[in-house]
Amino acid sequence: MWHSKDVYYLSGSTGILAEDLGKSLLCQFPEISFNTEKIPFIHTAEDAKKAIEHILSQSSGRYPLVFSTVMNKELIPILDVCEVEYFNVCDDYLVRLESVLESKPIRISGTARHLDDTSMGDRVNAIQYCISHDDGSLLKDYDEAGIILLGVSRSGKTPISVYLATQMGIKAANYPLVAEDLNSYRLPSAIVRNKAKAIGLSTDPKTLQFAREKRYKNSTYAQLKTCKEELNQANQIFLQYNIPIIVSDGRSIEETATQVAQLMNLKRLPRL
Amino acid sequence: MWHSKDVYYLSGSTGILAEDLGKSLLCQFPEISFNTEKIPFIHTAEDAKKAIEHILSQSSGRYPLVFSTVMNKELIPILDVCEVEYFNVCDDYLVRLESVLESKPIRISGTARHLDDTSMGDRVNAIQYCISHDDGSLLKDYDEAGIILLGVSRSGKTPISVYLATQMGIKAANYPLVAEDLNSYRLPSAIVRNKAKAIGLSTDPKTLQFAREKRYKNSTYAQLKTCKEELNQANQIFLQYNIPIIVSDGRSIEETATQVAQLMNLKRLPRL
Numbered sequence: 001m002w003h004s005k006d007v008y009y010l011s012g013s014t015g016i017l018a019e020d021l022g023k024s025l026l027c028q029f030p031e032i033s034f035n036t037e038k039i040p041f042i043h044t045a046e047d048a049k050k051a052i053e054h055i056l057s058q059s060s061g062r063y064p065l066v067f068s069t070v071m072n073k074e075l076i077p078i079l080d081v082c083e084v085e086y087f088n089v090c091d092d093y094l095v096r097l098e099s100v101l102e103s104k105p106i107r108i109s110g111t112a113r114h115l116d117d118t119s120m121g122d123r124v125n126a127i128q129y130c131i132s133h134d135d136g137s138l139l140k141d142y143d144e145a146g147i148i149l150l151g152v153s154r155s156g157k158t159p160i161s162v163y164l165a166t167q168m169g170i171k172a173a174n175y176p177l178v179a180e181d182l183n184s185y186r187l188p189s190a191i192v193r194n195k196a197k198a199i200g201l202s203t204d205p206k207t208l209q210f211a212r213e214k215r216y217k218n219s220t221y222a223q224l225k226t227c228k229e230e231l232n233q234a235n236q237i238f239l240q241y242n243i244p245i246i247v248s249d250g251r252s253i254e255e256t257a258t259q260v261a262q263l264m265n266l267k268r269l270p271r272l
Numbered sequence: 273m274w275h276s277k278d279v280y281y282l283s284g285s286t287g288i289l290a291e292d293l294g295k296s297l298l299c300q301f302p303e304i305s306f307n308t309e310k311i312p313f314i315h316t317a318e319d320a321k322k323a324i325e326h327i328l329s330q331s332s333g334r335y336p337l338v339f340s341t342v343m344n345k346e347l348i349p350i351l352d353v354c355e356v357e358y359f360n361v362c363d364d365y366l367v368r369l370e371s372v373l374e375s376k377p378i379r380i381s382g383t384a385r386h387l388d389d390t391s392m393g394d395r396v397n398a399i400q401y402c403i404s405h406d407d408g409s410l411l412k413d414y415d416e417a418g419i420i421l422l423g424v425s426r427s428g429k430t431p432i433s434v435y436l437a438t439q440m441g442i443k444a445a446n447y448p449l450v451a452e453d454l455n456s457y458r459l460p461s462a463i464v465r466n467k468a469k470a471i472g473l474s475t476d477p478k479t480l481q482f483a484r485e486k487r488y489k490n491s492t493y494a495q496l497k498t499c500k501e502e503l504n505q506a507n508q509i510f511l512q513y514n515i516p517i518i519v520s521d522g523r524s525i526e527e528t529a530t531q532v533a534q535l536m537n538l539k540r541l542p543r544l
Contacts, residue, residue: 005373014530016439017292023384024289024341025365028377040530065372069296085372087365093297100337100357101277105300110527112295120524124431131406131430158403159396159438166431166438166525167288252392253438255382258286258312 006064007036008055010079012071012109015040021089022067034065042070043109048078056083071107122169130165133173134158139190145173147264148194150187150238151201152177152230153221154211156248156256160201163257170261182233187241199260200238200245205231207249278336279308280327282351284343284381287312293361294339306337314342315381320350328355343379394441402437405445406430411462417445419536420466422459422510423473424449424502425493426483428520428528432473435529442533454505459513471532472510472517477503479521 009018080086161172212222281290352358433444484494
């Protein structure tokens, strides 16, 4: 068995896909440690030669894993040499798709991110919107939101809404439930009239306590009792206004964000 | 040739990887239009049966493409039926890695995002930091930054720094070059002492004009002449302080962010 392995991510563009795929696969072998390096923007034969020389100079004789999304047919033979274990990710699939779709691929890296100028503009707008509505201070602008995340302080609203904006181009706003809302069991009218876009974030009291302790150590705010009470009040408010609840604890940002997006799609369907 | 094709992304976790891979491949066939749908969180045989029933009920006889990152060996035969063109992304590679690495994969979806609690905490902190330092108003906190992006108003600092924080867990701060800086060709001392972490963002005048017009139509601020002048001044400041420049126009958020991260790595190496 190997205990350590060198890994390279090669790409004609950013290398984000090669790295994501590699990470998903390699973490399935927790007993092995991996030394990884990303080499993005491989555009020319010169770039490809440099990349493989660098790889061999560092990992010669150690048979490194190479996850490559390089699509340029002329560059692949330069990179796929017998001293490396080459995972020819995009090319293999393009060959298969070419036959299934009976169409020739253009084989230009980075196309997915370039093609869609509108969606890039949407993402930039969504990020700006999300940042300027992170603290719930601009109540009048909630009408513009795509999604409104409600939750008590430190329940994880910010990372989720930033992710929704950055990756999915969704104008995600936050509304922090403060003492006034919690004690009166009422939401402001700007939220109530946008209820269809609201999702309640909840978590377990210990996770919340941990997050709050980091901010204000030994405060009433961070006490387990306070956390339990506020989460209970928040959940009651969500139920009362018929706002769906997502429990985020133990989940990654990506998982919770995907659940939020799924739930919004369901809510948009008729009769739900 | 096909003119339209149904596509499904299946996953035991979020489906982000399956979708990214699919997007990268499908945009290589610009003549074909694709109808896509994501089915995430396929955990049980029940989930898998539901998914394939849904796919066949919608796309029966149309031989849809299915990009699947499902890793559970018992679920794959349920999904990989002869009525679909199944791309068995993770499983195929896991089988190959099992033999190369001489180790058994654990085959648990979502592991990449769960394993690393520290990096999740880092990302959450980086996002909070990035949001509270988006406008350059807290000069004293720049010592804490991992990267400081400098640029004139609307040169694209915010989306890049949000991406760096969300995806790479980098504490990315912005510093907007205002008239005072531009006219004096000087940077504040908080930036100068953190110069090693600074990167200048530039763009072409027309792109900048377009972005500014959207914010304040027909203003002096958005005139092409103003844009040219400010970009020139900014570039001179960057050169004068020996701050590397990245030109973002025509690039996606991901590409510019990857370039910024690459440049920071280079800067961290000795003798550069």
